[in-house]
Amino acid sequence: MKKITFFTLAVLAMPLPIQAAIARDATTPKAETAATQEKVFNAQSFMLDNGMQVVVVENNRVPVITHMVWYRAGAADEPRGKSGIAHFLEHLMFKGQEHEKLGSLEPGEFSRIVRSLGGQDNAFTSQDFTAYYQTIASEHLERVMTMEAGRMRGINVPEKDFEAEKLVIQEERRQRTDNNPRAQMNEQIRDVLFTNHPYAIPVIGWMHEVFDLKWTDAHAFYDTYYAPNNAILIVSGDVKAQDVLEIAKRTYGLMKPTEIPERKRTTSPPFIAQTKVTLHHDTIKEPGFMRIYRAPSFRQDKKASLALQVLEDILGGGPTSRLYKSLVVDQKIATNASFSYSGTSWDDGTIGITATPAPGHSLDEVEEAIEEQLRVLIRDGITDEELKDSITRMQAEAIFARDSISGPAMIIGYSLVTGSTLDDIETWPSQIEAITKRDINLVTQKYINPDEPFHLPPVTGILLPAEQQAAEHNEKVK
Amino acid sequence: MRYKIIIHTMFVVMALCLINLPAYADDKYLDIQEVKTETGITAWLVEDHSVPIIAMNFAFENAGAKNDPTDKQGLTRLASNTMDEGAGDIKSQEFQKLLRDLSITLSFGASRDHFSGTFKTLTQNKEKAFELLKLALTAPRFDEEPVGRMRAANQSRIKASMADPDWIAARIQNDVIFEGHPYALNSGGTLSSLDAITPDDLRTFHKRLGKNNLIIAVAGDISADELRTRIDSVFGSLPVVEQNESAVFEMKNEGKTYLYEQDIPQTMIEISQPGIGRSDKDYYAAKIMNFILGESGFGSRLMEEIREKRGLTYGIYSYLRDYEDTDIMHVSTSTVNESVPEMIKLIRQEWIKMQSSPVTDTELMDAKSYIIGSLPLALTSTDAIASTMLSMQLDDLPVDYLDHRAEKFDAVTVLDIQNVAKRLLNDKKWTVVLVGQPNGVESPVTIKDIPNVE
Numbered sequence: 001m002k003k004i005t006f007f008t009l010a011v012l013a014m015p016l017p018i019q020a021a022i023a024r025d026a027t028t029p030k031a032e033t034a035a036t037q038e039k040v041f042n043a044q045s046f047m048l049d050n051g052m053q054v055v056v057v058e059n060n061r062v063p064v065i066t067h068m069v070w071y072r073a074g075a076a077d078e079p080r081g082k083s084g085i086a087h088f089l090e091h092l093m094f095k096g097q098e099h100e101k102l103g104s105l106e107p108g109e110f111s112r113i114v115r116s117l118g119g120q121d122n123a124f125t126s127q128d129f130t131a132y133y134q135t136i137a138s139e140h141l142e143r144v145m146t147m148e149a150g151r152m153r154g155i156n157v158p159e160k161d162f163e164a165e166k167l168v169i170q171e172e173r174r175q176r177t178d179n180n181p182r183a184q185m186n187e188q189i190r191d192v193l194f195t196n197h198p199y200a201i202p203v204i205g206w207m208h209e210v211f212d213l214k215w216t217d218a219h220a221f222y223d224t225y226y227a228p229n230n231a232i233l234i235v236s237g238d239v240k241a242q243d244v245l246e247i248a249k250r251t252y253g254l255m256k257p258t259e260i261p262e263r264k265r266t267t268s269p270p271f272i273a274q275t276k277v278t279l280h281h282d283t284i285k286e287p288g289f290m291r292i293y294r295a296p297s298f299r300q301d302k303k304a305s306l307a308l309q310v311l312e313d314i315l316g317g318g319p320t321s322r323l324y325k326s327l328v329v330d331q332k333i334a335t336n337a338s339f340s341y342s343g344t345s346w347d348d349g350t351i352g353i354t355a356t357p358a359p360g361h362s363l364d365e366v367e368e369a370i371e372e373q374l375r376v377l378i379r380d381g382i383t384d385e386e387l388k389d390s391i392t393r394m395q396a397e398a399i400f401a402r403d404s405i406s407g408p409a410m411i412i413g414y415s416l417v418t419g420s421t422l423d424d425i426e427t428w429p430s431q432i433e434a435i436t437k438r439d440i441n442l443v444t445q446k447y448i449n450p451d452e453p454f455h456l457p458p459v460t461g462i463l464l465p466a467e468q469q470a471a472e473h474n475e476k477v478k
Numbered sequence: 479m480r481y482k483i484i485i486h487t488m489f490v491v492m493a494l495c496l497i498n499l500p501a502y503a504d505d506k507y508l509d510i511q512e513v514k515t516e517t518g519i520t521a522w523l524v525e526d527h528s529v530p531i532i533a534m535n536f537a538f539e540n541a542g543a544k545n546d547p548t549d550k551q552g553l554t555r556l557a558s559n560t561m562d563e564g565a566g567d568i569k570s571q572e573f574q575k576l577l578r579d580l581s582i583t584l585s586f587g588a589s590r591d592h593f594s595g596t597f598k599t600l601t602q603n604k605e606k607a608f609e610l611l612k613l614a615l616t617a618p619r620f621d622e623e624p625v626g627r628m629r630a631a632n633q634s635r636i637k638a639s640m641a642d643p644d645w646i647a648a649r650i651q652n653d654v655i656f657e658g659h660p661y662a663l664n665s666g667g668t669l670s671s672l673d674a675i676t677p678d679d680l681r682t683f684h685k686r687l688g689k690n691n692l693i694i695a696v697a698g699d700i701s702a703d704e705l706r707t708r709i710d711s712v713f714g715s716l717p718v719v720e721q722n723e724s725a726v727f728e729m730k731n732e733g734k735t736y737l738y739e740q741d742i743p744q745t746m747i748e749i750s751q752p753g754i755g756r757s758d759k760d761y762y763a764a765k766i767m768n769f770i771l772g773e774s775g776f777g778s779r780l781m782e783e784i785r786e787k788r789g790l791t792y793g794i795y796s797y798l799r800d801y802e803d804t805d806i807m808h809v810s811t812s813t814v815n816e817s818v819p820e821m822i823k824l825i826r827q828e829w830i831k832m833q834s835s836p837v838t839d840t841e842l843m844d845a846k847s848y849i850i851g852s853l854p855l856a857l858t859s860t861d862a863i864a865s866t867m868l869s870m871q872l873d874d875l876p877v878d879y880l881d882h883r884a885e886k887f888d889a890v891t892v893l894d895i896q897n898v899a900k901r902l903l904n905d906k907k908w909t910v911v912l913v914g915q916p917n918g919v920e921s922p923v924t925i926k927d928i929p930n931v932e
Binding site: 284317402 | 526528529530531570571574575578579581598600623627630631633634637638640641642643740741742743744774776777782785786787788789790791792793812813814843844847848850851852853854855857858859860861914
């Protein structure tokens with residue numbers, strides 16, 4: 001609750017869930033003068049002849065590197081009826097590969113080799129991308145680049161491994177979603193929020209469609225999207241940029257570019273009714289409230305996205321932020337309250353508000369109080385002090401963001417693959433500094449106005465104990 | 479500055495082929511200074527001025543939740559939630575605003591054994607940061623308002639957890655394997671025990687924190703001289719407290735299977751059996767054995783047999799837990815309800831295989847190579863370095879441990895592993911906890927209510 005996070009990764013990690021949220025880049029505070037001119041990561045960028053972007057962040061504190069490849073292909077790029085294939089393919093990428101120059105690996109051998117070299121590897125899939133990475137002693141960089149390049153165009157999965165992995169995916173879905181009523185409700189909320197847009201479909205896929213996925217489906221997706229000109233290579237850690245470039249030419253440079261289909265996604269119709277999704281469940285012991293709005297992503301509207309990032313800090317950034325302070329500290333009608341904005345997506349991002357009513361208080365009261373806070377904000381705007389404090393805090397995050405090997409690679413990859421430029425990332429602190437009260441008041445009025453929602457109305461989710469308990473609860477509240 | 483870290487991976491491979499090479503005598507893996515202060519406190523420090531960040535991790539040994547009275551379970555947890563909610567003359571919201579505006583990380587944590595804290599600041603804010611840390615540690619307010627708010631948040635967390643089969647399985651597991659010991663209690667509190675905790679109880683808790691049960695690890699942009707002064711200023715006024723000797727406890731309810739029925743498609747499976755302690759002569763052999771068996775994720779025998787070959791689970795891990803009063807080995811996994819008996823049979827087979835036949839040379843070499851070679855991965859940020867040093871101190875390891883760590887793992891042989899497997903692994907002593915609707919499980923003890931929640 002007290003940790004400030006800037007965006008949530010709606011991604012599925014392969015073997016182990018990766019950290020669900022990462023702190024966004026920021027920079028040296030003003031005390032260190034002209035610091036906003038300084039680049040956040042000092043990343044160097046190159047382009048291979050085959051169209052693959054290479055980004056290097058040098059950091060020689062410890063002899064370790066993180067090596068990542070991000071493909072601009074995710075669940076929202078799947079053919080209709082094949083939900084889950086992007087994520088399934090991500091699993092299959094560890095199940096064997098062959099390349100005449102870069103060598104062959106048996107199923108499972110990729111991770112075993114990384115492990116035997118003292119490294120860790122993993123992968124994750126989101127709506128817009130799929131990413132693979134290893135963190136390992138820097139002396140093994142060429143080895144992991146060779147293996148990773150080798151599976152860009154040459155996976156080779158035996159039939160029995162494909163079938164076993166399909167069962168694994170089903171177990172993953174049960175574990176993440178089907179065992180968990182909250183996750184099931186979130187899935188349904190997204191389905192309504194993104195009607196007729198592929199973000200409506202969960203990354204893991206619908207179970208009935210996962211049952212029917214074929215190796216040919218996975219291979220078709222792979223052939224279409226896994227190519228150097230649709231990928232970004234990022235290396236962070238104890239390396240020299242020129243060395244990375246040389247190895248990249250010897251490995252990824254061998255891959256031929258292909259024609260990548262233009263990303264044309266279906267869009268949502270202009271619904272007018274607000275939707276409320278209600279779930280009664282016998283494992284739910286207290287009511288819960290959530291409301292999700294659609295909002296612009298960074299790629300769609302940079303200015304609005306930056307303003308929403310500041311607004312997120314003011315409204316939802318920890319125990320002294322507006323929403324928590326009002327509902328939990330002052331009014332004591334909720335036991336928690338959060339406000340978050342996620343703008344790192346290719347198409348629309350989201351704004352989410354959640355709260356749990358305190359015992360003796362109803363969902364209606366909480367909903368009313370949240371809307372009241374939003375109306376006050378829309379009417380009066382934020383204060384100068386709120387803006388100043390928020391910008392200072394956000395800029396301080398940059399120094400912390402640099403204090404890591406894998407963090408910078410993660411932030412850069414996530415941003416580039418969803419349509420930011422390297423310059424957007426490096427100059428983020430000065431862009432944040434340029435945000436004015438007016439910018440924030442504009443996005444507040446436009447995107448979270450409870451009386452006049454943005455182009456689509458928000459979706460509200462209500463969690464309630466099983467029917468009878470719910471009735472009792474209402475009785476008690478009265 | 480660059481840490482003097484030797485990459486051991488190649489070294490290990492060579493050492494296995496040839497004879498053991500001597501360790502580098504004058505090159506330290508991590509340059510840890512032992513900083514002794516005037517008031518008698520010792521801190522471990524890795525100085526690094528390359529980033530303007532200071533990170534400190536500290537712990538009060540044996541001041542954890544195991545000291546909580548039964549009717550006030552959750553006391554330590556609630557203290558960890560409220561020690562940063564106002565101190566000295568500064569009230570809760572003002573205190574939190576200072577932390578937030580200066581980007582200071584200050585949080586407290588409660589395990590069964592220890593009470594701990596993490597602290598991180600930019601160098602430029604260090605004056606205020608150390609001052610707030612001192613206030614939180616020495617003069618927490620425990621005002622009614624934040625205590626009530628945190629109590630309600632904990633009760634809400636407990637209610638939300640009651641829908642989480644993983645959490646339910648862990649709760650039942652702790653209740654049965656630690657029966658009769660304070661470890662069996664709900665360290666997060668129960669709905670009613672939290673109601674019973676008062677600010678005065680929190681003040682009583684606070685008396686557990688002394689300078690004689692304190693350990694400190696610091697990394698980043700601070701010199702030894704400055705740290706010496708800072709530590710005395712922050713921690714120097716803490717009292718000397720009475721320390722409890724840890725009592726040896728043996729795991730209970732071996733050989734039993736417990737079932738909590740929940741209408742979900744997949745069953746959570748938690749297996750426990752007696753483990754092995756950090757100071758045991760066979761500890762390093764046991765670590766490698768467990769790595770090969772199930773700790774390593776991909777490549778481990780459990781993961782290969784059960785996930786990779788058969789697709790029966792998304793994940794399966796085994797791990798060794800070293801508590802102050804006992805040692806436990808766990809396996810944690812889940813599978814579709816229909817496959818539970820098969821799953822348990824397969825895990826049992828791996829237990830037997832590990833005892834009856836030696837691991838291969840490749841398995842041993844790969845395991846050593848990872849365990850030794852992955853050490854730098856734990857040192858990639860300022861707070862990670864502080865955290866690693868704190869763990870070393872909690873394990874009573876010497877300050878030069880990292881320089882000799884590789885040798886200890888290197889010395890383990892195939893025979894050592896088989897011997898420790900025979901000594902340690904015992905499927906007759908398994909306590910199995912199932913949450914879900916498993917098919918075909920023979921005569922489990924049925925649990926109707928989640929223990930110690932209401």
